[in-house]
Amino acid sequence: MVCMVAVGALFLLPSEGLGQRPERFIRGGNRLYGKGEHAAAEKEYWKALNADSTSVKGRFNLADAQYEQKKYAQAQRFYEGLATAPGGSPATQAASWYNLGNALFKQNKLPECVEAYKQALKLQPKDEDARYNLSEALRRLQKQQGQNKDQNNQNQDQKDKDKNKDQQNQNQQNQNQNKDQSQEQKDQGKDQKDRDKQNQQEQNREQGNQQEQNSQAHQQQGQMSQEDAAQLLKALERQEADTQDKVQKQKAKATRSKSRTNKDW
Template identity: 45%
Template sequence: MKQIILTAMMLTSISILVSAQNERKFVRNGNKLFMEAVKDTSQLDTTKFSNAETEYRKALNKKPADTKWNFNLADALYKQMRFDEASSKFNELADKMETPEEKARALHNVGNSQLMQQKLDESIEAYKEALRNNPNDLDTKYNLAYAQMLKQQQQNQQNQDQNKDQNKDQQNQDQQNKDQNQDQNQDQNKNDQNKQDQQDQQNQQNQQNQNKDQQQQQQQQQQQNKISKENAEQLLQALQNDEKDIQEKVKKAKAAKAKRTRVEKEW
């Protein structure tokens, strides 16, 4: 981030823009607190940055339109990690700066504030606008490249997450299709089994009916055979009776003939 430029502008504001004793005192106190906090690299001393903010606001009560002091105030807000407030203040200053270089500095820190909020698209656009005003600013070029790299990583991660979601959705769909196919197969197997059971029952019933018919036919045949045997016996008896009658008639005829023959001889 572009802290050297911010600090340089802050120090410039001490030597050029302070016109009254009280204002110099407030700005000097604010700059002192700010520099003490910056020098302590072991921790982020937000208390001193907050006290510096208070001193800058006291000076701005005397001279609210001063762009340099407002710039220092925005930097103090940034150091307290109040990035949204700092971004708004730097944006206001960018519109008020007189030279392209000063405007580029403000826009650079707009990009920094938005980058710290993970607003990558906004930070990239702020860095690009800063470079339009100062194309040779290497710090802005570096931060732009860094923001674009983060954007690409974010896009890659989103694509991976999207692919994971799609794969998960596809897996879920495949599982649903598999479950549905299994259910359909189970239903089909159940239907087939029911049909087979019905067919087996029908076959069994048909077989029982067929056996019953065969039994009836056999009974009928036996009955017919029995009747035929009785008829045959009756017929045979009738024939025997007829034969007997014929034999009797023949005997009678022979006896009568013999009798006539004897009578004729007596004559």
């Protein structure tokens, strides 16, 4: 378990030139903090900062009171400012880096937490609490990375399964689509065959009708020819009768002429 002990920030930090009035609020906050009344202590530290916004002790102790109330993100901001402030004392900066590591650890920000503990150890290499917390943070980070890797592998496996399933579904859809297209083509072929058959039947009927009409036309032509032949025959008969009449008349004339010639006048 990480050692989350604050570095005696409430009483060990120097006043660093604070005026009397903010010190009075800080002392009141310290008494409340010692009783475990962290919310009330925070209010006193805020009063100290209202009196002197540059108070290092006021900001540090305010961050501690917020940390104890599990306001880790708010405490983090104060610790970061104190740890990186130019011209700050090494003791204040080391304590700020250490407490910053604790606040980050509570938020499960393990990579940043590891760096904060390293910075604390650079300033105070003999800080066993910082060394212990660093090893614990590293162990947690490695475990988290392993879990993330396993989770990523599981996610990738699931993605592959989903992809394969999607591909199978797509293949099935393609097969169904091809089957539908094949059936549609068969239906279209059948419809075309039926239409061709119907057209052929229609053509046959039309040809039959045409043939019948032609036959009737031929019959009508034949009947007209017979009538023409009868009329021609009658004309020939009349012509023949006329010819016979002429022949008879000529014969009669010849007889009369001959008699006249042989007559004894």
